Amino acid sequence: METIFYIFHIFLFFSAISAYTFSDYINPNFTASNVKFIDNSGTFLSSPNGTFEAAMFNPAAQQTNFYLCVIHVASNTIIWSANRDAPISDSGQMNLTIEGITIVDQDGIPKWSTPPLNSPVYALQLTDSGNLVLLDRSNVSLWESFHYPTDTIVIGQQLPVGSLLSCGVSDSDLSTGDYKLRISTSDAILEWHGQTYWKLSMVANAFRDTNYMVEYMAVNSTGLNLFGSDGTVTVTVLKVVLPLADFRIAKLASNGQFIVRSFSGNNWKQEFVGPEDGCQTPFICGSVGLCTDDTTTGTSSTPTCSCPPNFRAGSNNFSACVPSNGSYSLPRACNSSLSYLKLGSGMQYFTNIYSDPVRYGVNLTVCQDLCSRNCSCLGIFYENSSGSCYVLENELGSIMSSSNSGSNLLGYIKTIVVSATTTDDPTSHSQRNKFPVAALVLLPITVFIFFMAIGFFWLRRKKKSKTKDIKLGKFNSHSSEDLSAFYIPGLPKRFDYEELELATDNFKTLIGSGGFGAVYKGVLLDKSVVAVKKIMNLGNQGKKDFCTEIAIIGNIHHVNLVKLKGFCAEGRQRLLIYEYMNRGSLDRTLFGGGPVLEWQERFDIALGTARGLAYLHSGCEQKIIHCDIKPENILLHDQFQAKISDFGLSKLLSPEESGLFTTMRGTRGYLAPEWLTNSAITEKTDVYSYGMVLLEVVSGRKNCSVKSRSHSMDESNSCGGYSSASSVAGLVYFPLFALEMHEQGKYLELADPRLEGRVSSEEVEKLVRIALCCVHEEPALRPNMATVVGMLEGATPLAQPRIESLNFLRFYGRRFTEASMIAEENENDSMLHQPPQESTPTTSGSQTAFSYVSSHDISGPR
Incomplete structure (x- = not known):
């Protein structure tokens, strides 16, 4: 009897241990299940502060599915679950061994386990933040629930x-x-x-x-x-x-x-x-269910589900809507007997907002044919005004209907014909009908007359089209290339050439020109002001190559990049439509005779340009190297917000543009040395050009020119009394002068004199040091643009320029001075008699003189 009593007490002792909730940690050879605990809560481990618990838990008190969960105690909210896709019954178990956690069902069959671990488990701990952690004997984490989030x-x-x-x-x-x-x-x-x-x-x-x-x-x-x-x-x-x-x-x-x-x-x-908006969740009303956003309640959206026209609720209410006509059904596989059921007006689909049309400028029939040839396509949305074709693929979600939906979209759902029953659907394929005898007699005559009429109008239209094509220069090797004949995702809006002629008043107001072409001011039909750029020197590039590049550029959006609003590709005409920048280019503001830019405005321009370049280099899906960073390509908007233009266009240009571009791409004065030594071209070439632009922002003058007369200095000494290796007879190669003043710590000597003391030495030093770091001769020593942004913002320590990598500027300065003096002697003889070159990047004599320096000379001794 005493033995039985003793065994009974031992049983109660171990039962109490099994039912005990550990508040610190548990060790291996531990087992937990829901039925093992006295209060049936399944809790076996708590965080030290009691905020979280680990338990074998059944959500919503249902009695069939149990999970290993981490629960926030006060709100009874599950923040993590282990076996979410393999639930167990109340008699299933969680086992902790030295190999990790294993969850088994009532028959001992494994349902879930932690991955293989690097060392044996010593303890399982639940932290105060709700993280379930396996630790080894050295308290090193082997596995954490935070690394495997659920919902x-x-x-x-x-x-x-x-x-x-x-x-x-x-x-x-x-x-x-x-x-x-x-x-x-x-x-x-x-x-x-x-x-x-x-x-x-x-x-x-x-x-x-x-x-x-x-x-x-x-x-x-x-x-x-x-x-x-x-x-x-x-x-x-x-x-x-x-x-x-x-x-x-x-x-x-x-x-x-x-x-x-x-x-x-x-x-x-x-x-x-x-x-x-609850209607923007894809399956809120089931497949093809119509979701209406009821905003009359004044609170967040209250979706109401129904079925669109030509559809009715399926057997499971609104889990799916099916065609009202039993002769049609939604396709489950490829089928030749296809039809399209039209949705009502004012409807939208969630993917249309976040994806681009698969085609632009096509008619409805082409759009439907695209879907018909694609087995994964389940429907289309077609926009009449632009001819844009959206396809709905893989899974059909709900249709949206609200006051914000685009009324210009027409939706069609692909169906298959399951019987030959006649339907009144106007968009369906032809039906089998018995024709009366009179119809059989009159039909051939009617068809003959119809085709005769079509032929007459076609010939007349072709004659008009030919006249227009001659005007647009379409008769070339690419005249047959139709934009609707190929698939280019992401293409922005396409404009007709005539539409742009009207917008620009036949290209009347020229607002800029450069290596990429001439830019004209225009006003679209919606009264928005735009800049229309006529791209020159595209060589033999076809529409598809052009549009492929434009699709890339059009999908790049950043506050410091000029937005591409559309394009035109007709015949040999290539035009780009940009947002209009009302303050023009940086060179006009910086070097012109208008009001002087204050230092804060210059700093904001430098920071905005750096941010735009950093995004091109590392922020978008395809890295873009601009290749021609200069003040002319930095445009200014309200409050002198800087935006980079012409990014990505270097790929569009033909090789014969040597009049503007030295070696490959870029403008003289901003070219990195690697252009001239056949070294690898990377984003660091843009960093070099940015550094050169930054020096011009500091000084308010061109780096490679005589001293600007707009500066309030004695014109008898256009170098302003400078006496250094960088200035001879009024000629200044500013990057070298900046290096010399940096070495002497005389930073205020570099600031634009027109600022008249409205800038401190520390402010100038910051920009000059960043600029000199950017123009290091070795690309590897230049910072990337993200680092430049960090230095400008103060988040990254200011770097110190490496003098040994800047000594090449002394050679550049000497060659610049020699070439400038030669140019001045010849300027009145030969230079003035040369016709102006539209592609010349600058017009100053000294800049042209600097162009005389050969690639061999400019690269210097290696």
Whole structure:
């Protein structure tokens, strides 16, 4: 009897241990299951502060699916689950061994486990931030739940580039759903079956602060942030008013909306939701369901589901809408008997907002044929005004209908014919009808007359078209190349040549010219002012090559890059339509006779230009090297906002442009030495040109010219009393003079004299040192543009120029002086009798003199 009593007490002792919740950590050879615990909560581990628990848990109190979860205790919210796609019953177990965590069902069959670890497990710990961590004997982390997020991240957790949040199916079913949140190097993106339906960068109160590449996303007390540079730089911040809260999460909900919310006291508060319009979540009303956004309530959207015209609710209510006519069904595979059911007007589809048309300038029949030939295409949207064709592929989501939808779009859903029953659908393919005898007699005659009429009008139209083609110069080897004959995604709006003739009053107002062509001011039909650039010297390049490059340029958007609004490619005519910059180019403002630029304005221009270049080099999908950075290609808008123009156009030019471009690309005076030594051309060539421009911004004069007369100095000594190796007889090679003044610490000698003391030595030193670092002879020693932005903003320590890599400027300066004096002797004899060259980058005598220096001379001894 005593033995039985003893055994009974031992049983109670171990039962108590099994039911005990550890508040620090647990060691291997531990087993947990829901039925093993007295209170049936399944909790076996708590964080030290009691905020979080680890448990074998059944969401929504259902009794079939149990998961290993980390739970926020106060709100009973799951922030992580292990076996979300392999639930177990209440008698399944979680086993902790020295090899990690394993979850098995009631039969002992493994359902989930941690990956292979580098060393044996010593303990399992739940941190105060909610991170479940496996530790080795040295307290080194072997595995963390934070590194394997499910649908939620909490404060202290990072979601790195390349990782995903995947929604659950419902509150009770944690299985992986169809909605994903993906972090790219530039954005946070919501996707459904690989199709984008929301981007953080497009939210009104999300701001991109820098051009650094994104490394991870995190939620904190300031909002939702995308961080770069090892977390030291905020790339994008979603600014929301966040009150003090006990607990805050960012979660991808089962309905596809990404939500930031906080828990305080006993209440949840929603602080942000995206997309805000519930109808923009792809499957809110099921396949082909019509979602109407009811904004009359004054709150966030209240979607209402129905079916569009020609469709009715399927057997499962609005999980799908099916064709009203039973003779048609949605395709499940490729089928030759295709038809298209038209949707009502004022409808939109979520992918149309975030993707580009597959074709521009085509008719509806071409658009439908594109879909018919593509088995994965399930429908189209067609825009009448532009001839844009959008295709709906892979999975069909909901159709949107709201006051904000584009009324110019027409939607068509692909169907297959399942019977020969007659339909009244006007867009369907021909039906089998029995013709009366009279029709059989009259039909051939009618067809003959019809084709005779078509032939007459075709000949008349061809004659008119030929006259127009002669005017546009279309008769060349590429005259038959039709823009609708090839697929170029991302192409911006295409303008007709006649439309641009009208907008520019037959190219009446010339506002600029250069190596890429002439620029004219224009006003479009919507009253927007634009700059129309006529591209010259394109050689034999065809429309497709041109449009491919324009598609790349048109998809690049940055506040410091001039926006491309459209293009024209008719015959040999190539035109680009840009936003109009009302303050013109930097060279006119900097070197002209107008009001002097103040120092802060110069600094803002330098910073804006650096940001634009940094984006071209590292911020967009395809790296773009500008190859011709100079003041003429830096345009100014309101408040002297700098925007780089002509980026990406160097690829469009023909090789015969040697009159402007030395060796390959670029303008004399801004060319990096590697252009002239057949060295590799990288983004560091733009850095060199930027450094040269920065010196001109500091001084307010050209680097390679005589002293500007606009400076308030004694014209008898145009060098302003300078006495150095960089100035001889009024000629100054400013980069060398800047190097000499840097060596002597006399930075104010370099500032534009017109500023008259309105700038400090420290402010000038900052820009001069950055500029000299940019013009190092060795490209590897030049900083990248992201680093330049950091130095200008103060986030990166100011670098010290390397004198040994700047000595080449002394040779440049000497050659410049010699060539300038030779040019002055010959200027009145030969230079003045030469016809002006449209492609000459500058007109000053000394700049032309500098052009005399040969590639061999300018590269100097090696």
